[in-house]
Amino acid sequence: MMIASPNSFTITHQLAEHFYAQMLLIRQTEQQFLELFAQGKLNGTVHTCIGQESSAVAVVNAMDTQRDIIFSNHRAHGHFLAYCGDVEGLLAEVLGREGAVCGGIGGTQHLHAGNLYTNGIQGGIAPCATGAALAEKMKRSGAITTVFLGDGTMGQGAVYESMNIAALWQLPILFVLEDNGIAQSTPKQQEHAGDLSTRAQTFGIQTFTADSFDVLALHQTTVAAVGLVRQQQCPAFLVVNCYRLGPHSKGDDTRSPEELAAVEQRDPLRQLELQIDPEQRQLIQQSVQQRIQAAVQDVLGRPFISREGKE
Amino acid sequence: MSQQLTNLESLRSALQSAMADDETVVVFGEDILDPYGGAFKVTKGLSTAFPNRVFTTPICEGAIVGMANGLALRGMRPVAELMFGDFITLAADQLINHAAKFPAMYNGRVTLPLVVRTPMGGGRGYGPTHSQSLERMFCGVPHLSVVAPTIFHDAGKLLRAAIASDGPVVFIENKLLYPLRQQLHSTATIQHDVLDPEAEYPTVRLRNFGAGDSADVTLIANGGVSRFLPSLLERLADEEIRLQAVLPSVLSPLPPIAPLAAAAADSGRVVIAEEGIATNGWGAELAARLYESCMGRLACPIVRIGAMPTVIPAAKHLEDEILPSETTILNAILKVLS
Ligand SMILES: Cc1ncc(C[n+]2csc(CCOP(=O)(O)OP(=O)(O)O)c2C)c(N)n1
Numbered sequence: 001m002m003i004a005s006p007n008s009f010t011i012t013h014q015l016a017e018h019f020y021a022q023m024l025l026i027r028q029t030e031q032q033f034l035e036l037f038a039q040g041k042l043n044g045t046v047h048t049c050i051g052q053e054s055s056a057v058a059v060v061n062a063m064d065t066q067r068d069i070i071f072s073n074h075r076a077h078g079h080f081l082a083y084c085g086d087v088e089g090l091l092a093e094v095l096g097r098e099g100a101v102c103g104g105i106g107g108t109q110h111l112h113a114g115n116l117y118t119n120g121i122q123g124g125i126a127p128c129a130t131g132a133a134l135a136e137k138m139k140r141s142g143a144i145t146t147v148f149l150g151d152g153t154m155g156q157g158a159v160y161e162s163m164n165i166a167a168l169w170q171l172p173i174l175f176v177l178e179d180n181g182i183a184q185s186t187p188k189q190q191e192h193a194g195d196l197s198t199r200a201q202t203f204g205i206q207t208f209t210a211d212s213f214d215v216l217a218l219h220q221t222t223v224a225a226v227g228l229v230r231q232q233q234c235p236a237f238l239v240v241n242c243y244r245l246g247p248h249s250k251g252d253d254t255r256s257p258e259e260l261a262a263v264e265q266r267d268p269l270r271q272l273e274l275q276i277d278p279e280q281r282q283l284i285q286q287s288v289q290q291r292i293q294a295a296v297q298d299v300l301g302r303p304f305i306s307r308e309g310k311e
Numbered sequence: 312m313s314q315q316l317t318n319l320e321s322l323r324s325a326l327q328s329a330m331a332d333d334e335t336v337v338v339f340g341e342d343i344l345d346p347y348g349g350a351f352k353v354t355k356g357l358s359t360a361f362p363n364r365v366f367t368t369p370i371c372e373g374a375i376v377g378m379a380n381g382l383a384l385r386g387m388r389p390v391a392e393l394m395f396g397d398f399i400t401l402a403a404d405q406l407i408n409h410a411a412k413f414p415a416m417y418n419g420r421v422t423l424p425l426v427v428r429t430p431m432g433g434g435r436g437y438g439p440t441h442s443q444s445l446e447r448m449f450c451g452v453p454h455l456s457v458v459a460p461t462i463f464h465d466a467g468k469l470l471r472a473a474i475a476s477d478g479p480v481v482f483i484e485n486k487l488l489y490p491l492r493q494q495l496h497s498t499a500t501i502q503h504d505v506l507d508p509e510a511e512y513p514t515v516r517l518r519n520f521g522a523g524d525s526a527d528v529t530l531i532a533n534g535g536v537s538r539f540l541p542s543l544l545e546r547l548a549d550e551e552i553r554l555q556a557v558l559p560s561v562l563s564p565l566p567p568i569a570p571l572a573a574a575a576a577d578s579g580r581v582v583i584a585e586e587g588i589a590t591n592g593w594g595a596e597l598a599a600r601l602y603e604s605c606m607g608r609l610a611c612p613i614v615r616i617g618a619m620p621t622v623i624p625a626a627k628h629l630e631d632e633i634l635p636s637e638t639t640i641l642n643a644i645l646k647v648l649s
Contacts, residue, residue, distance in 0.1 A: 043627040044436025096626025107438035107625020120440040121398065122370050155369030156401075183370060185347035191369040254347050307624075307632050 012216065013277075017284065019061070019215050020276050022085075023053040023269050024288045026078045029087055032296055033077075033094060033108075037250060041300070042094055046108045049078040051245030054215035054268035055178050056082040059146060059238070062222035067143040069115040069136065071129040075178075076111055076118040079148060084113045087295045097302040104305040115143075123149075123156025126175070130162040133173035137233060144172040144229045152183020154196055166235035167203040174229050175200065175237045178212075180244040185254050200237035212242035213266050243267070318466050319489040322353050322428075325467030326390065329474045330361045333388060336474060337364045339375050340392030350394045351430050351489060376402035376427055380409050383425040388474055396431030396483065397443050410479035411455040422477040428470070432485040432535045432586050433618075433634050438625030444535065444587035444618065446483045450563035450596065456512075457563040459483035461537030462491045463503060463515045464560050472511050483562075485535030485586065494541070501544050506570045512561035514570065519548040526555035526578040528644050531571065531597060533562055535586040536616075539637040546641070552648065553578075562593050565600060572604040579610035580647040584640050589617025614643045 030050055036042040049056060056078030060070070065083055072079040080090060092100035094108050101113050109120035119125050129147035136143040149159060154177065166173050179196060181188045188196070200207050206228060210221035218240065225236045243266040247253035253260070273281060316324070330336045338357060340349060344367045348355030358365040368375050372393055379389035393399055399406070406427065414423050433442035449457050458473055458480055460466035466484070473480040497503045502518040517540060518526065532540070540556055547554045557574045559566050575581045581601065583594035594615040601613060619633045 044438065044625055094625075096624075096628060100626075103624075104626035104629050105439065105622060105624040107436070109437075109441070110439050110625070120438065121401075124401075152370045155371040157371065157373065183342075184350070185342045185344075186367055190367060252347070304628050305626060307629055 015219070016216060016272060016275050017280055019054070019057050019219070020272050020281070021284045021288060022057045022082055023215065023272065024284060025085070025087065025291070026053040026056060026081045027269055028288055028292050029081060029090065030077055032091070032292055034250065036095070043096070044107060045249045046077075046094065047075045047249050048246050049075050051263065051267055052178060052180060052212060052242045053078050054212045054218060054272070055176075055240045055242050058212075058215050058219035059176055059222050059240075062219055062226045063144070063146060065114070067115070067141060069129070069132050069143055069145040070117070071125040071132070071145065071147040072116065072118040073122065073125060073148060073150065073153065074109045074120045075150065076148070077108070080111050080113065080116060080118070083116050086113060087292060088299055089113065091295055091299040092302065095299055096304050097299050098305055099299070099302060100305060122153045123158045126156070126159045126162040130166050130171060130173055133166065133171040134169065137172055142230065144174060144226065146174040146176055148176050148178055150183060151177065151179040151181065151188050151196055152186065152191065154199065155191055160199070163200055163203045163205060163235065167205050170234045172229050172233045173235045174225055175205075175235065177237065177239045178242055179239060180242045182244060182255070184248045185252070197239045205235045205237050207237045207239060209239040209241070212240050213268050213271055215268055215272055315492045315495060316467070317490055317492050318460065318462060318484075319351070319353060321465060321467035321493055322470055322484065323355060325470040326354065326357055327360060329390075329471055330357065330364060335386060336388045336390060337366070337382060338390045338392070339366045339368050339379060341368055341370055341394050343367050343392060349392060351486065353428070353484070354392060372398045372401035373405055376405040377409065379425050379427070380405055380413070380423065383410075383423045383479075384413060384421055388424045390426045390428060390474060393427060393429040395441050396429040396445055397440050399427070399429055399445055399449070399481070402427065403448075406449065406455060406479065406481065407452055411452050414478060415454045423479050424474070424477050425479040426470070426473045426482050427480070428482045428484060430484045430486045430489075432487060433623050433630055434487050436625055436627050436630060439622040442623040442630070444585070446481065446534075446562060447587045447592040449481050450593050452563070454478060455563070456480045456561060457483065458512050458561050459485070459534040460488070460560055461515065461532070461534060461558045462488055463494050463517060463537060463540070463558055464513070465493060465495055469512060469560055476511065483534055487535055487538055491538060500548060501541070506557070507566065510566065512566070514560065514566055515558040516574065517544060517556040517558070518553070519544040520553040524553060527553045528555075528580045528582065528648055529574050529578045530554060530556045530582045530584060530640070530644065531575070532556060532558055532584040533593065536584045536635055536640065539640055543637055543641060547644070552644070554644065565597060568600050568604050571597070572601055575601050576605045576608035579608060581609065581613045582616060582640065582643045582647055583613060584616040584635060584643070586635060587617055588620050589615040590620045592617055611647050614647055616640055616643050
């Protein structure tokens with residue numbers, strides 16, 4: 001677990017570089033997906049988290065990835081890569097090649113590695129995560145569970161049913177709302193009454209709020225939330241205000257050029273870049289680029305997965 | 312003859328005309344407002360034409376269908392769209408324990424004119440939760456109709472019939488049919504006729520041979536697999552195999568069995584094909600009904616074709632192995648002929 005101390009210049013610096021490398025890896029991996037899709041090599045669809053990488057990186061790095069549990073949704077590449085960094089396994093998964101993390105069956109939306117589970121049904125993972133939290137509490141493992149939800153997904157009743165139980169039974173679960181203000185084509189204001197950030201309060205769940213633009217600040221907030229969940233064995237709600245820079249899946253963005261220009265200004269990767277020593281930055285960029293290029297070449301050279309032996 | 316509409320155009324114009332003709336028709340769904348117009352664009356243009364009767368909803372399938380139930384109880388004709396058919400499970404309680412119950416448990420004292428439209432089917436690499444054909448799970452629910460056009464049906468007309476109906480209807484649209492042109496008339500090589508022209512949801516028959524002859528084999532199929540038929544009928548005609556394809560548009564309750572049994576008995580050899588899983592499927596019930604009514608007139612056991620009973624993989628080449636194809640249907644036909 002990495003904990004930033006605001007007083008320590010070097011630790012903050014190292015953390016910034018570490019986060020930068022992870023965010024860049026996520027960004028460029030997803031850009032590769034879009035590229036491969038455009039080339040007709042990637043079938044189906046992908047939902048990129050371009051612009052939201054800082055949320056994945058800040059939250060996952062605040063967790064104990066050796067034992068903690070993560071549930072995520074259709075937009076999970078960032079969570080996955082921040083959790084395990086397996087670029088090759090993910091690439092192979094979306095390309096249907098050998099070495100795929102879920103045998104090419106799950107694909108982009110249905111990923112599993114270690115203690116991370118994703119699914120493409122909005123809202124359905126919230127009760128699953130709540131159950132996982134109960135399991136770990138019963139096992140006294142000390143592990144906590146984090147579930148990532150989009151603002152649109154806050155329309156599903158199952159989310160509130162889960163919050164109610166989590167509070168009632170005091171379960172160690174962190175509900176993370178990645179609020180990018182839009183669901184597919186629908187702006188938040190068009191599908192939610194009231195204020196999403198106050199949703200958990202009525203259950204007596206403590207709420208933390210941060211902006212994804214500043215990954216280091218977001219990380220600190222998350223560390224506090226995770227600390228509460230782990231120490232008090234109770235639920236918490238983390239609201240991450242974030243910005244979807246790309247389309248929902250591919251090429252289906254109906255937002256105006258002005259809106260897009262505004263979110264473009266909130267790119268956390270570019271913001272973080274400014275804080276990294278230029279020499280270090282270049283080294284990181286080179287190494288991430290090499291890593292991804294090698295992975296793409298490697299995975300595209302692998303055979304397609306066969307179903308042999310499966311029923 | 313003017314060029315036929317695509318399945319998508321037909322559905323879209325049916326929604327437009329249904330809303331224009333009847334003020335009680337209201338439409339609900341996720342992301343259905345213009346300019347987006349819905350994930351599969353069936354509702355495109357609708358919110359511009361009828362801004363007060365087209366509602367984009369939060370992501371809450373249970374409440375979408377539940378609210379539609381309330382509207383239907385109170386004299387409206389709601390049409391709810393579920394973005395992907397896979398999400399119909401979130402509305403299962405509203406369909407099974409509410410929509411299908413109200414009219415019957417109140418002893419016929421209320422009607423429930425509800426339509427739930429939803430795209431089913433694979434072939435697009437969307438993976439396990441965005442590719443299924445779950446209609447079989449709603450087949451056999453008493454007082455709930457399941458309707459599914461093929462490309463040989465006028466999809467818009469079927470949708471209008473569903474909207475006009477006083478009971479709840481699950482209306483299945485196969486994703487891969489959307490861009491295809493409807494084929495509603497005979498061609499030089501394919502005879503197209505309707506077995507029961509008066510029916511609310513008619514059954515189409517296609518033959519690759521002239522009237523007067525009897526068929527070598529009868530294929531009974533629904534929905535998405537109809538896209539294989541133009542090629543299949545022609546290929547078999549080239550082999551001088553007389554194929555008759557019978558395509559019901561209502562999957563549940565099954566249409567009257569007599570015409571289907573007559574078609575089955577005509578050839579004595581029957582293949583049933585659907586895109587959903589064949590185990591406990593639509594075809595299983597249909598086969599049982601055919602055995603009950605024409606067992607002695609069948610030359611060999613009925614063969615059922617459907618998806619393999621497993622999840623639908625995201626990778627294209629793996630997905631292709633799971634879902635029924637022209638080849639699997641062809642092989643089944645050759646099997647019952649041998
Ligand atoms: C039960 C269910 N309903 C609808 C969808 C289709 N869908 C996929 S993503 C999405 C929008 C989700 O928005 P949000 O929760 O805000 O997450 P974001 O995409 O912004 O990350 C929708 C409607 C789905 N996958 N599952």
